[in-house]
Amino acid sequence: MTTISKGTNKKEIKLLLLQIDKKKSSRKNIDLNKYCGALKLQENPVDIQKKWRDEWE
Structure with missing residues (x-):
């Protein structure tokens, strides 16, 4: 937090x-796209959530 x-x-x-920009750029850059599509579902995710x-x- 920065107070002006x-x-x-x-x-x-x-x-x-x-x-602030330097602090943001020092964070690790994680490629979340590698997890896209990793879970194959047979059902609609909303229906699964309602059932759970x-x-x-």
Whole structure:
């Protein structure tokens, strides 16, 4: 979280924003596309979810 005070000038704001960008870019880049389609279902996922919810009643 970054707090910008009322009297902060544009140069300081730009520096704060650059720091935020650096933090975001240091996160690991995970390719989630490799998991797309990994689970083959015979049923509609919404129907499965409704069935599982009904099991708790």
